[in-house]
Amino acid sequence: MLTLHAAPLVLPMTSAPIADGAIVVDNDRVIAVGTRADLVAAHPEARVRDWPGILTPGLVNSHAHTQYYDFADLATSGLPFPEWLHQMVERRATFTDAMWQESTRRGLHAYLKTGTTAVADIVTEPVVLSAIARSGIRGVAYIEAVFADDASWAAGKRAELVGAVDGAGGPTRGVSPHTPFTISTGVYEDCVTIAHERGKRLHPHIAETTQESEYVLTGTGPFADNAKQFGLDFSDILDRGTGMTPVEWADARGALGDDCHIAHGIHVSESDRALLRERGTAVALCVRSNRILEAGEPPVAAYLEEGSPIGVGTDSAASSPSLDLLDEARALRAVARAQGYAADDLDRRIVEAATLGGAVALGLTEGPDRVGRLEPGVRADFAVFSVEQSGVEESGVEESGVEKGHGDPYRRLIDHGTCVATVLGGTIVHRTV
Numbered sequence: 001m002l003t004l005h006a007a008p009l010v011l012p013m014t015s016a017p018i019a020d021g022a023i024v025v026d027n028d029r030v031i032a033v034g035t036r037a038d039l040v041a042a043h044p045e046a047r048v049r050d051w052p053g054i055l056t057p058g059l060v061n062s063h064a065h066t067q068y069y070d071f072a073d074l075a076t077s078g079l080p081f082p083e084w085l086h087q088m089v090e091r092r093a094t095f096t097d098a099m100w101q102e103s104t105r106r107g108l109h110a111y112l113k114t115g116t117t118a119v120a121d122i123v124t125e126p127v128v129l130s131a132i133a134r135s136g137i138r139g140v141a142y143i144e145a146v147f148a149d150d151a152s153w154a155a156g157k158r159a160e161l162v163g164a165v166d167g168a169g170g171p172t173r174g175v176s177p178h179t180p181f182t183i184s185t186g187v188y189e190d191c192v193t194i195a196h197e198r199g200k201r202l203h204p205h206i207a208e209t210t211q212e213s214e215y216v217l218t219g220t221g222p223f224a225d226n227a228k229q230f231g232l233d234f235s236d237i238l239d240r241g242t243g244m245t246p247v248e249w250a251d252a253r254g255a256l257g258d259d260c261h262i263a264h265g266i267h268v269s270e271s272d273r274a275l276l277r278e279r280g281t282a283v284a285l286c287v288r289s290n291r292i293l294e295a296g297e298p299p300v301a302a303y304l305e306e307g308s309p310i311g312v313g314t315d316s317a318a319s320s321p322s323l324d325l326l327d328e329a330r331a332l333r334a335v336a337r338a339q340g341y342a343a344d345d346l347d348r349r350i351v352e353a354a355t356l357g358g359a360v361a362l363g364l365t366e367g368p369d370r371v372g373r374l375e376p377g378v379r380a381d382f383a384v385f386s387v388e389q390s391g392v393e394e395s396g397v398e399e400s401g402v403e404k405g406h407g408d409p410y411r412r413l414i415d416h417g418t419c420v421a422t423v424l425g426g427t428i429v430h431r432t433v
């Protein structure tokens with residue numbers, strides 16, 4: 001049974017926008033992309049479904065912690081990062097397996113309601129893997145190593161992580177060595193080895209705060225105090241430092257490469273960014289979380305101008321107002337503009353970061369599992385956004401000549417997009433129209 005999904009505008013992302021476009025879906029696969037008229041003629045037997053607005057590939061969230069969905073009150077706590085992290089540790093200790101699963105289930109639902117179908121998901125409690133598997137959401141579940149020194153790693157934490165990484169069934173696994181200040185250098189390097197030996201992807205948090213930079217450079221500051229307070233033996237960095245930036249440090253651990261993408265990348269120098277590009281390491285940008293945690297602002301304009309691979313991430317509900325990736329894209333665009341990015345390709349590049357950029361970050365750019373695009377052979381993961389104009393044009397930028405009349409479709413999506421349907425593997429999993 002073929003279904004032809006049509007919309008006034010289709011954004012395939014790997015080819016130009018199609019007015020009065022459509023895709024043809026056979027079971028769980030897209031088999032054709034084109035104009036509605038051409039595809040109706042080519043597939044007269046297909047059942048036709050006409051959607052309003054803009055049809056896009058499912059959005060790809062490049063950095064999230066779905067399991068913390070029920071920690072949303074922490075996002076309004078007003079605490080800066082080091083104190084916020086303390087609160088997280090205390091709250092986590094009160095959660096049971098059932099609470100983790102329920103929180104994750106609600107978070108996954110929040111993605112599907114807002115058009116996201118693939119996620120780079122940091123998993124700290126492997127018990128949530130079954131909830132992720134049941135949802136059918138795509139992406140990579142990165143099993144996280146956090147709050148571990150060499151002793152606790154050897155005493156059981158390593159075996160726990162390896163067990164979760166090697167577990168059968170469920171989502172594709174990766175490895176997330178959390179940060180230079182929450183695991184020892186030895187644990188970090190072992191995580192890299194564990195991932196490389198298995199052909200798994202890596203996804204650490206890097207260069208999120210000035211306190212992190214201080215800790216890696218000189219071994220001092222609030223994160224040095226935290227490590228001592230948590231009783232972690234980080235003696236090779238504590239009170240000595242490494243003289244490096246966090247990016248240089250992660251590279252010296254062998255972590256950076258095209259099988260790795262980092263979260264945040266805020267406090268990065270020009271040479272840090274050049275190193276990331278040289279390694280083929282993408283950066284997941286999470287500007288709303290950064291603002292809430294007073295972490296700073298990533299150099300979005302510089303990343304765009306320099307051609308760095310970027311994705312869009314919401315981070316967790318504990319530090320983000322929503323898991324809606326289009327909300328995040330809107331905020332990211334505003335930051336790029338405020339930083340002086342003036343080229344008229346900004347809207348397209350932001351939507352690319354939320355689709356194709358996410359695919360690069362997750363290593364899902366080839367084969368039958370590739371995401372973030374609509375082309376024959378891909379899984380039928382897509383979203384439909386209504387774009388009814390809600391009054392004043394929010395972008396404040398004149399429409400470019402080519403797009404005049406219809407308006408830049410990418411800009412319309414960011415300015416006015418509201419998800420009205422989400423389809424996962426050919427099955428409608430959310431709809432409001």
Ligand SMILES: [Zn+2]
Nearest residue numbers: 205263315316
């Ligand atoms: Zn994070």
